Amino acid sequence: MKKWSDIDDRQSVASVEELSVIDALSFLESQRIKRGITQSELAKRIGMTQPQLAKIEQLNSIPTFSTLEKYAAGLDLQISLSIKPAVGS
DSSP, X not given: OOOHHHHHTTOOOOOHHHHHHHHHHHHHHHHHHHTTOOHHHHHHHTTXXXXXXXXXXXXXXXXXXXXXXXXXXXXXXXXXXXXXOOTTO
8 A cells, every 4th residue: 555655755736737637537547446447458448558547547647638538438438528707707
């Protein structure tokens, strides 16, 4: 099990956009696990290697929106965006 000290050394300030990607990826990964789908199986479904998928899930690489869409599609899910007025508009 990882300890906070293992993670703390890698911490940096994340942008709002990066935090949104991390939240989406966290949800998708939890769905993969709940469905009993291995990294290898999902990677094969979406045309990726298992090490590439592991790198994304470990946040060693921040995925693009396109990659998140592929990940979701591999789980029979769809990502949708919403646009709303900025605060104060």
